[in-house]
Amino acid sequence: MLEGKRIVLGVTGGIAAYKAVDVCRRLVDAGAHVVPIMTAGAEHFMGRTTLSALASEPVQTELWDNPTTPIPHTQIGQGADLILVAPATARLIAAYRMGLSTDLLTNTLIATRAPVVVCPAMHTEMWEHPSVVDNIDTLRERGVHIVGPAVGHLAGGDVGAGRLADPEAIVSAVVDILGPHDMAGVSVVVSAGGTREPIDAVRVIANRSSGKQGYAVAAEGVARGAAVTLVSTVSLPTPAGVQLVQVETAAEMQAAMNQAAGDHDVVVMAAAVADFRPVDPPAGKMKKRDGVPEIVLEPTPDILAQLGATKRSGQLLVGFAAETADLRANAAKKLTAKSLDLIVANDVSAASVGFAHDTNAVTLLRPDAEPVEIDLANKRDVARAIIDTIVAIRTRH
Ligand code: CTP
Numbered sequence: 001m002l003e004g005k006r007i008v009l010g011v012t013g014g015i016a017a018y019k020a021v022d023v024c025r026r027l028v029d030a031g032a033h034v035v036p037i038m039t040a041g042a043e044h045f046m047g048r049t050t051l052s053a054l055a056s057e058p059v060q061t062e063l064w065d066n067p068t069t070p071i072p073h074t075q076i077g078q079g080a081d082l083i084l085v086a087p088a089t090a091r092l093i094a095a096y097r098m099g100l101s102t103d104l105l106t107n108t109l110i111a112t113r114a115p116v117v118v119c120p121a122m123h124t125e126m127w128e129h130p131s132v133v134d135n136i137d138t139l140r141e142r143g144v145h146i147v148g149p150a151v152g153h154l155a156g157g158d159v160g161a162g163r164l165a166d167p168e169a170i171v172s173a174v175v176d177i178l179g180p181h182d183m184a185g186v187s188v189v190v191s192a193g194g195t196r197e198p199i200d201a202v203r204v205i206a207n208r209s210s211g212k213q214g215y216a217v218a219a220e221g222v223a224r225g226a227a228v229t230l231v232s233t234v235s236l237p238t239p240a241g242v243q244l245v246q247v248e249t250a251a252e253m254q255a256a257m258n259q260a261a262g263d264h265d266v267v268v269m270a271a272a273v274a275d276f277r278p279v280d281p282p283a284g285k286m287k288k289r290d291g292v293p294e295i296v297l298e299p300t301p302d303i304l305a306q307l308g309a310t311k312r313s314g315q316l317l318v319g320f321a322a323e324t325a326d327l328r329a330n331a332a333k334k335l336t337a338k339s340l341d342l343i344v345a346n347d348v349s350a351a352s353v354g355f356a357h358d359t360n361a362v363t364l365l366r367p368d369a370e371p372v373e374i375d376l377a378n379k380r381d382v383a384r385a386i387i388d389t390i391v392a393i394r395t396r397h
Contacts, residue, residue, distance in 0.1 A: 001175050003031035008076055008083040008112075009055065010105040013041020015155040016087040016121040016164035021046075023086050024054050026171040035076060037061065037105045041089065063104045073107030080114040082178055086147075087121035087164045090132050096144075097135040115177050117145040119170055124160030147173045172380060176223035182391045184225030189260040190218045190268040191303075193233035195250045197277035199295060200286045207272045208355040211236055213320075214270030216383035218242050221266075224387055229264065231256045233271065250274050250300035257303050261315070266390055268318040269304040270344075272355070276300065308339030316393060318386070321345040322354060331365050341393055342366050344386060352376060364389055 007027055011020040020042075027034050036055040038048060048059040063073060077083070085092060085105070092105070096118070101107040109116060118139060126132060127149060140146055148165025164170075192214020194207035211234035218230045219239035229243045231253060238244045245260070247253045250273050261267050276297040286293050304319050311317055319340045321331035324347065331345035345363045348354035353361045353376065360382045364372040366389070374385045 001030045001179055002027060005032045005081045005178050006035065006079055007032045007174065007178075008035045008037060008080045008108060008114075009051075010037045010039070010083065010085040010088075010092075010108070011042040011046075011051065012039045012085065012087060012089045012092045012105070013044055014087040014089050014121045014164075015045060017042050017045040019164050019167055020086055021050050021054060022167040023084070023170050024051060026167055027084075027174065028054065028056060030171065030175065032056075032174075035060070035080070037076070037108060039092070039103055039105050041091070060104060063107055072104060073101070074111045076104075077108040077110075077112030077114070080108075080112055082115050082117065082174060083109060083112055084117045084119070084170070084174060085109070086117075086119035086170055088118045090120075090122050090126050090129070090135075093118065093120060093132065093135045093139065097138050115143075115145065117147055117170070117173055117177065119147045119165050120149050120162070121164035122149070122162050123154055123156075123158065124162045127162040145173060145177065168378075179223060181225035183221055183387065186225070186266060186394070187227045187229075187264045188218075188221045188266040188268065189229040189231065189257065189264040190214050190221070191231045191253060191257055191271035191273075192218070194272040195233055195253055195274045195300075196248050197250065197274045197300070198281040199278050199293075200282050200284065202285050205274055205277065207274065209272035210234065210356045211271075212356075212358065213354075213360055213379045213382065214268070215239065216379040217268055217270055217386055220380060220383035220387045224391075226266075229260050231260065231271070250277060250303070254301050254303045254306075257307065261307050261310075265314070266316045266318065266394075267307055268386075269307070270320050272320075272322060273303055274300055302338070304340075305338045311339060316341045316390060318342045318344065318390065322348045324349040328363060328365070328371060331363065335365050335367060340367075342386075342389055344382075366393070 034055040036051045036059045052058040095106045096109050101110050150163045151161045152163040193211035194209035196204040196206045215236050218228045222228045222241045231245045245256045279296045279298045317340050321334050323330050331343050335343040343365045346354045352359045361376040362374045
């Protein structure tokens with residue numbers, strides 16, 4: 001994912017400095033060349049040896065008398081594809097905002113034209129101080145990417161906002177910035193979540209879909225340059241840059257998907273649409289005193305099958321198949337019956353797979369290619385494989 005990319009990893013003096021080691025390892029695993037810089041403050045929290053051992057070159061700290069180059073402050077920044085500061089203290093953030101180039105890291109930040117990612121970590125009181133808020137706002141306006149902080153346990157037993165973002169989230173933000181933009185100019189609509197069909201004014205027929213896989217496809221699409229619309233029944237955080245359309249029932253989802261399908265190049269039906277809904281649900285609440293109700297169901301429209309029947313030439317249609325048995329055979333039938341270009345099949349009865357989990361294991365089936373197995377991975381990695389396949393199909397057209 002990050003092969004050939006040169007990333008400067010700046011570590012400043014916060015208790016979360018030890019987590020920079022994990023960030024570093026993940027960047028190197030993703031193929032990046034990591035150039036580590038530690039501030040004097042960072043050295044109070046950890047020694048150089050671990051980071052030097054895990055990074056692609058030894059830690060640098062010195063602006064003066066640097067053994068590798070007489071002008072490290074410009075050379076490191078100029079050669080970087082991205083500069084990542086994790087953790088970033090209030091002091092570093094203030095110095096960067098002011099252009100106060102007092103040490104190797106602040107010099108490098110000011111001397112670079114590469115994208116910069118800053119991951120703040122500090123106590124809640126500091127994070128919420130007007131000076132820090134103002135500095136962060138200014139950096140954001142200048143195009144600096146701010147990742148986190150997260151809410152959680154802080155040093156000294158406190159709990160609140162200020163915790164360093166998860167190393168996984170930090171690396172994923174870096175990949176979003178540096179990764180391929182092979183979906184630029186492509187519009188994608190993704191449906192996500194389970195539909196909820198009213199029984200009466202307060203009760204619904206629902207399913208266990210969390211929407212996480214659909215959201216991951218939307219996030220991956222937008223990270224790779226696509227214009228993404230997300231038609232969702234759930235309220236997960238909307239990935240930045242994604243256009244959200246909130247729906248609840250199969251009928252609402254059908255209306256939203258039909259409308260969107262008219263002008264989107266790629267349609268991904270990741271939602272778990274109810275197959276049946278109660279006929280004529282009453283407007284009010286059914287009362288217990290009226291006895292056990294008899295709920296008569298009717299089929300919902302098959303949104304995907306209809307999208308397949310009306311597919312525009314060149315439009316690419318992706319479906320999902322939630323199966324508990326005969327995965328490949330059942331998914332292959334849906335692929336043909338619904339005129340799909342790709343179906344993502346998962347065995348929702350397997351451990352850690354499908355509904356509600358953060359991980360998934362899927363089989364990708366196409367009409368004219370060998371099936372591809374994606375072993376258990378987090379849903380963002382599965383989304384990456386789905387978008388890779390979409391890119392491959394579009395390139396072949
Ligand atoms: N789908 C849809 N509208 C429906 C039912 C399903 O658009 N009323 C879509 C889903 O979003 C998914 C695909 O069809 O992309 C397959 O859904 P799935 O639930 O696996 O299969 P069904 O076609 O509903 O068949 P079955 O429930 O019998 O497996």
